[in-house]
Amino acid sequence: MPNQKGFAHLFILFAALGIIVFLLVSSMAPFKDKLFSFLYPKPSSFAESINTEPYGVNDWNWIDDSMLGMQEMGAKWMRVMVNWSSIEATQGTYNWSQGANNNLDFYFNQAQKYGMKISASVYNAPAWAKQPGLSEPQPDLYANLLKAFIQKYPGKIAAIEILNEENTGGCWPVAKCRDSIYYIPVLKSAYQAVKSADPNIIVTTSGLWANPTGYLEDLYLMGAKGSFDAVNFHYYPGKNAPSGSYTWLISHFRKVMEKYGDGDKPIWLTEFGWNITDEQQNANNIVSPQEQSDYMSYVLDKSMKSGFVNKVFWYDHHGDDGMTLIHTTNNYSWNTLQPTLVSSLGAGDTSLVVSNTTVKNGAPQTADWTRNWPKDGVLQVDNEKIGYTSLTSANGNTTVSGLTRGAGSTTVVSHAQDTRVLNLDLTANFKRQAFYTYKNFIQANPTWSSSQVATLPDVPPPASAAIPLSNAGFESGITDWLGSLTIDSTQGHSGTSSAKVVNTTGAVVRGWHQAVPVEPGKSYFIKGWVKIDPAGSGNMNAMITVDAQDASGKYLTGGPSNYYIYDTEGTWREVHYPFKTPDNAGRLVVYLSTDTGTGTAWFDDISIEPYDLSIPTPTPTPTPTPTPTPTPTPTPSPTSTPLPTPTPTPTPTPTPTPSPTSTPLPTPTPIGDTQHPTVPTNVLVVAISSSQINLSWNPSTDNVGVAGYDIYRNSVKVATITTTSYGDANLLPSATYSYFVKAFDKAGNISASSNTASATTKSPPQATGAISGTVFSSVSGVLKRATISTLVNGSRRSVTANSLGVYILSNLPPATYSVNYHYSGYQDQKINVTVNSAQTTTKNVTLIKRR
The missing domain is CATH 2.40.30 (Elongation Factor Tu (Ef-tu); domain 3)
Known part of the structure; x- marks a missing residue:
């Protein structure tokens, strides 16, 4: 009937207008998520497969021997690397069956033949598709490729991983691409492209590698929520046992996801492994076959019992590699x-x-x-x-x-x-011990269910108290901070001042807080804020890092690993990550660091709190549909979740003047005491850079109490402090300085001078360059784990190409180097490469297989 039909059209029009108005005026992420879920519904097979088929493997060829091995084990997922540069070397021209390691037609036929599912990692943009100055692709061009990929293999792709290891090796040789700010636009564009083409495909993040403990929260803070169905990471702890880090790391990932309302989404482990030989792997990381099996069993068992890790893929399954389960050549x-x-x-x-x-x-x-x-x-x-x-x-x-x-x-x-x-x-093919370990575990636990979920072991408990980091907001001048930093009273995140670090060399330039006590074997969470001047080179990273030391000051471990900030878009951006202290830790040093480029960075409002990673025993949910949390989801801004203003730890002294060379204490008032403190002894000085000399000495004693020490450089007092160590910064390079120290007590009595010690600052660092490229095989694509070496100032330096065949020799003084490329079973190749200051020379090499 015409009237009813017209009314229906009018209703549809108003409904469409309503949706448009809603999108324009709404700034609340939960409502946006619901609308996006309506437009791009969750995969219908997602809940079904989340626990029923948890096992997979990585491979590069997927021949019948490999597939038969998968069938024997019971693994159901193939992780296939989709190399964009090989598929679309020329824009608009696709080659889906190009040779070894890139024959996608063959791989999909194999998956269908053997009844397997494919998770495809689409990586390595061709040069024409990259963003200017970056390794990441242009978001729209990457989206076009994904649409073409899905159209080519309709209904055959179970999951797509958006790029590969973008926080580290996947973005070589452009280091700044490790910053999540460059990855997020690609991820968001890719998610919409995939869902518009096939809503049933699961979309995961790039595989996060090497404990990037702050990267995931960056994705949430800067607007990536709703642009992935699962968090994806890689786990390679070298030769270390997984009990030292695995459950701690996955518990942290889970904590972040719950914080931002994604507690019902799964975590995928798409690469993990240990090597029992040095074939294509690091010889320093070799473990025994028994250790490899034990470590594999630990990861499988704890993933199953977590209730939130839902996919595990061993690297590598079949081939000639120190990690492979089935070794191709009996050698x-x-x-x-x-x-x-x-x-x-x-x-x-x-x-x-x-x-x-x-x-x-x-x-x-x-x-x-x-x-x-x-x-x-x-x-x-x-x-x-x-x-x-x-x-x-x-x-x-x-x-x-x-x-x-x-x-x-x-x-x-x-x-x-x-x-x-x-x-x-x-x-x-030789089936190694770990092949049978994987097979036996799969056969004993073919599916994962809530009945297997248990509390995870080996997660360090939270510290009992926050670390009292004094002057964390820099409102008390330079107090308790050392190194190459100054106070800038024109820049502040919450107050009026911040620490300023200027990098003019491209080398590491940093300041640091005096060591503070730390609890051993505990979990902490550090937060702070950083701002990078956009007028710099654009290649400088700025990070707040920590070093754990034992009670004597010996370095034990540092962090974070593979979490970088290169761009804050001219405003303040939050730094956030957990760290755990070794069992023998006694103190902690906080660094404000810049590296890899020139520019200016500011740091402010730093806090270190206990981090509770205890997770109530979870029950896997039957569907990944997000449930809004009572806490509003932050808006997609780098500063969307500002910290409360930190309160600097009070000190018993008045606010010092903000001079980088002097921190005067109040003039003591004599109270009848006339005894002088003993002389400071064993003054030691060490030049640690071209601009800084560090001092330390044995403490003085006094009948009433030592109040502090005066530091004299070339017989001129330059600082007054209360500790027994001092960093004298902003010095000239290649210059000699002499120091002595005097102690004073609360009555104003001053000791005699200590011994005089001298040191010469180092020569200014030479601007360096790098050599990078890809190592190819004459017969089979890239050569992952090839060894590249050269002599640098008489010392041999070597690196190993990553799983994509990419390598980088960095920090090379300008010179011509004889670079040797080695891979077992192939002829070595030696090439002369000239390196210029502050430049990266690209050198791709093809090695010839021996006959």
């Missing part, structure tokens, strides 16, 4: 720590005995290396392949019987005692 140089012959094996022997004891770092280590050998199979001893029909293990040894010598046309020879024995496992 003795990589398959280390295998059983050895107990006694020599004669040419006519029909049985042999192998020992399950091996040696690592000079100490015997025992494990049942033969536990997962098939009952009948093939061994390789030296170059002889030997068939066998039975195994018997007892007393730490395994007897292998029914030998068939000369299998595979190899020569029957004798073999010496302690020769390693390799089991060929009936295939061309």
Whole structure:
């Protein structure tokens, strides 16, 4: 009927206008989230798959042997790297099946053939698509690629990860891209593009790598909430056991998500691993096969019991790598720590005995290396392949019987005692111990449910009290702060003043607070504010960092790791991250640091509070639909959640003048005491930079009490302090300075002068450059973990290419370097590269595989 039809059209028009007005006037994020959820609903399969298929692996080729290994284990998710530079080298021209490591057509066919799901990490923008001066792509161009990708493989993509390791290696060689401010526009644009093309695809963040403990909160503070369905991170703790950091890190991620109303969204661990050889990996991080299995089991178990980590992907599954579960080539140089012959094996022997004891770092280590050998199979001893029909293990040894010598046309020879024995496992691929560890865990826990959730261990408790960081707002001048900083009374976050650090060299320039006591083995959370002058080079980062020390001042650990701020858009931006203190920590030093570029930064309002990471035992929710929290979600501004104004710790002295070279104490009033303090002894001076010399001395004593110390430089008093150490800053480079110290008491009595000590400041740092690029294989794409080395001032410096084949040799003085590129099984290549001051020279190299 016409009237009803016209009314319906009018109703639709008003409804549309209402939505538009709502978007224009509403500034409350929860309502925006609800509207966006209406436009882009959550994937219908998201809740269904969140706990029923938690296991996956990384691979670079996905051949049948790899897929069969996945089927045997029970893993259901493939993590596929989608290299944009290879797919669309020329804008608008797509190649979806380009050679090794980039044959997406083949990968999707394999997934369909074997019944697997794909999570695709779309990374590495081609040069034409990058933002000027950045490694990140232009948001609209990246969105176009994702739409083309989804259109190419409709209904076949389960999840898309927006770029890869953007807080660190993924953004090389442009260091400032590690700042989340450059990543967020790409993430937001990508999310809308994916959801408009296929709402069923799960969208995750870039894989956060190397404990970027402040990066996730940056995403929330600057408006990225609602632009991802899951938080994605990578975990590579070197050779360290996961009990030292894994549960602490995931508990922190969860705490941040709950703080911003995303407590029902899952966390994905899309890369984790340890290497048992140095093939494509760091030789300093090698662990034993047993340790690799134990560490894997810990991460799997704690992820399952967390209730919020819902996907785990081991790196790497199949190939020639120190981390692979299935090693492609049976090569003795990589398959280390295998059983050895107990006694020599004669040419006519029909049985042999192998020992399950091996040696690592000079100490015997025992494990049942033969536990997962098939009952009948093939061994390789030296170059002889030997068939066998039975195994018997007892007393730490395994007897292998029914030998068939000369299998595979190899020569029957004798073999010496302690020769390693390799089991060929009936295939061309060697399944390592960790393969069976993963398989056994999956088969024991094929799905994850709320009945398995438990309280997580190894999470350091919160400290009992906040750290009393004096003069944290810089309203008392330079008091208690040392190093290359001054007080600027024209800039302040909450008050009138702040600390100012000027970097004119591009090297590390920083100031610091005098060491303060800290509780060992506890969790803390530091907050502060930083502002970077936009008139600088644009490449300088400014961070508030911490160093934990033992009671004697020996460095133990520092932080944060891979969390950087390069741009504050001319205003104040919050720094925020947790840290945990080692069990032997006694003191803490807070640094205000600048690095990698020139410019000016201001710091203000720093606080360090206890951090409670205890999480009530959670129950996994059946749906990830966000539930608004009582606390309003911050608006997408870098300063949207200002801290309360910190109150500086009161001191018993009047406010000092804001001079960087003098902190005068009040004139003492004599009260009848005439005894002088003892002379300060053992004055030591050390030049730590081209502009600063640090002093320390043994304390004086006094019958009433020492009130402070006067510091004399070249016989002129330059400072008065109350501690027994001092940093004399703003000095000239390559200049010699002499110092002595006098003590005074509360009655004004002054000691004699201490011994005189001299030091010469260092020469000014030379502006440096860098060499960066990608290492390619002549036959198979990039060579991840290749070794790149050169001599720098007579000392060898080497780096390892990351998982994308990218490397960077940084902090190189201007010169021509002979750079060597090495990768096992390939011919070394040596190239002369000229480095200029403050520039990065790009050098991509292709290594030739040996025949």
